[in-house]
Amino acid sequence: MSSTPDDSPRRAAYEILLRVDEGAFADLVLDTVLTRSRLDGRDRGLVTELVYGVLRLRGRIDFALEQFCKQPLKRLQPEVLRLLRLGAYQLLELDRVPAHAAVGTSVELARELGHPQATGFINGVLRSLERGKEQIDWPQPENIRRYLQHVCSMPVWLTKELMRLLPNAEARALGEALALPAPHSLRVNTLKTDRAALLEQLAEAGHQARACRFAPEGIIIEKRGEGPLPGNVEGHYQVQDEASMLMAHLLDAQPGQRILDCCAAPGGKTTHIAALTENRAEIVALEKYPQRVELIEQGAKRLGCEMITAKEWDLTEPPQFLEEHSFDRILLDAPCSGLGVLRRNPESRWSKSAVNIRELAELQRELLFNAAPLVKPGGRLLYSLCSFSQLETDGVVAEFLEAHPQFELEDLRETCPSDWAELFTEKGTLRSYPHRHDDMDAFFAARFVRSQ
Numbered sequence: 001m002s003s004t005p006d007d008s009p010r011r012a013a014y015e016i017l018l019r020v021d022e023g024a025f026a027d028l029v030l031d032t033v034l035t036r037s038r039l040d041g042r043d044r045g046l047v048t049e050l051v052y053g054v055l056r057l058r059g060r061i062d063f064a065l066e067q068f069c070k071q072p073l074k075r076l077q078p079e080v081l082r083l084l085r086l087g088a089y090q091l092l093e094l095d096r097v098p099a100h101a102a103v104g105t106s107v108e109l110a111r112e113l114g115h116p117q118a119t120g121f122i123n124g125v126l127r128s129l130e131r132g133k134e135q136i137d138w139p140q141p142e143n144i145r146r147y148l149q150h151v152c153s154m155p156v157w158l159t160k161e162l163m164r165l166l167p168n169a170e171a172r173a174l175g176e177a178l179a180l181p182a183p184h185s186l187r188v189n190t191l192k193t194d195r196a197a198l199l200e201q202l203a204e205a206g207h208q209a210r211a212c213r214f215a216p217e218g219i220i221i222e223k224r225g226e227g228p229l230p231g232n233v234e235g236h237y238q239v240q241d242e243a244s245m246l247m248a249h250l251l252d253a254q255p256g257q258r259i260l261d262c263c264a265a266p267g268g269k270t271t272h273i274a275a276l277t278e279n280r281a282e283i284v285a286l287e288k289y290p291q292r293v294e295l296i297e298q299g300a301k302r303l304g305c306e307m308i309t310a311k312e313w314d315l316t317e318p319p320q321f322l323e324e325h326s327f328d329r330i331l332l333d334a335p336c337s338g339l340g341v342l343r344r345n346p347e348s349r350w351s352k353s354a355v356n357i358r359e360l361a362e363l364q365r366e367l368l369f370n371a372a373p374l375v376k377p378g379g380r381l382l383y384s385l386c387s388f389s390q391l392e393t394d395g396v397v398a399e400f401l402e403a404h405p406q407f408e409l410e411d412l413r414e415t416c417p418s419d420w421a422e423l424f425t426e427k428g429t430l431r432s433y434p435h436r437h438d439d440m441d442a443f444f445a446a447r448f449v450r451s452q
């Protein structure tokens with residue numbers, strides 16, 4: 001009998017990878033498939049591992065397959081290549097899957113999916129890979145470009161980006177870190193509980209967790225137990241990366257102030273600002289997409305945030321309904337290439353390009369220019385994003401300062417805790433990196449103060 005995505009983890013993974021190749025987002029399809037599936041917890045874990053693993057390590061997997069495949073991979077039928085990648089990922093990366101199972105299930109899947117003519121070929125390539133995988137001549141770190149591309153699984157344009165940004169040894173460390181799965185972290189909702197209490201609840205429920213190194217309300221889940229995490233329905237936490245948590249602190253919002261969050265959905269930072277100001281600051285949260293505005297409202301309700309007004313607005317248009325010089329603090333957490341969160345959206349390393357980055361930098365510049373007139377004299381504007389590309393970060397900052405002499409770049413080191421010092425650059429902007437900073441995502445932040 002033929003398997004279905006509902007009862008076979010590999011079939012489910014194949015179907016999800018197919019949808020991602022067609023342009024869908026991996027996390028959304030994975031969520032839909034797992035919600036309706038009858039698979040048990042272990043098999044669900046395997047589906048997630050296969051989908052994220054194949055997408056994240058596609059560059060490495062393809063390098064290995066090329067050694068054992070007589071024809072170039074790009075000449076293969078897409079269905080056959082997808083099956084080979086799925087099988088090869090298991091052979092190369094998953095010790096717990098026996099080799100005969102990785103090969104056998106790939107061959108069987110080819111038959112079920114209507115490719116009986118390819119079964120011999122798939123069997124041959126995967127068996128050769130299994131026999132020869134220890135002898136593969138992987139590029140060495142001294143050849144940094146090839147190492148990033150084939151070992152760290154990066155497209156060529158991204159290897160260039162890393163090499164422009166960092167010296168070789170660090171580019172290597174960042175490349176290696178981005179090829180690993182992202183940590184699972186939570187922001188404790190201090191409107192309802194505190195970190196010590198949530199850590200205790202997590203331990204009681206059988207989860208291994210620890211405090212984050214920098215964010216005072218951050219928790220890392222080191223090993224999940226069997227059941228769900230306690231406190232979700234009660235709004236005791238928000239799933240959020242540690243680097244993202246730092247942004248609300250950098251905004252330095254105070255109770256009684258008026259605050260604008262320009263690109264706010266799903267609301268992770270908006271609700272954090274509400275918590276840091278103890279629900280005593282008026283927060284306006286703008287977002288371009290109406291269905292995402294709802295996410296801000298739902299999150300605010302769950303977390304008990306009371307002073308947030310969420311509104312649909314495309315900030316490429318100046319928001320005339322907001323008065324000039326009327327906000328003490330503005331956060332522009334801009335839409336970006338997401339290079340700093342590649343681990344969480346592994347398909348984006350294959351769907352983005354250097355061209356997209358240029359377009360994104362233009363959009364970010366436009367959004368920043370439209371937010372600036374709303375800042376009060378003496379007020380602050382924080383520009384943040386989960387990317388490390390020069391164009392989106394220093395490039396946008398330089399253009400902004402050039403066109404806005406009434407704003408100055410602040411040195412974030414002067415107002416932040418001294419044990420955050422390593423997060424900042426010479427210019428006083430923030431650049432976090434997973435390989436340097438306790439595995440947090442790669443973020444950038446620059447804060448401007450308005451003189452008049």
Ligand SMILES: C[S@@+](CC[C@H](N)C(=O)[O-])C[C@H]1O[C@@H](n2cnc3c(N)ncnc32)[C@H](O)[C@@H]1O
Nearest residue numbers: 263264265266267268269288314315316333335
């Ligand atoms: C990086 S995300 C923001 C994440 C959010 N600050 C948080 O912490 O949860 C960027 C957001 O900007 C929104 N966006 C994109 N273009 C926009 C525009 N022109 N105007 C307003 N929002 C926009 C996206 O839909 C997305 O929700």
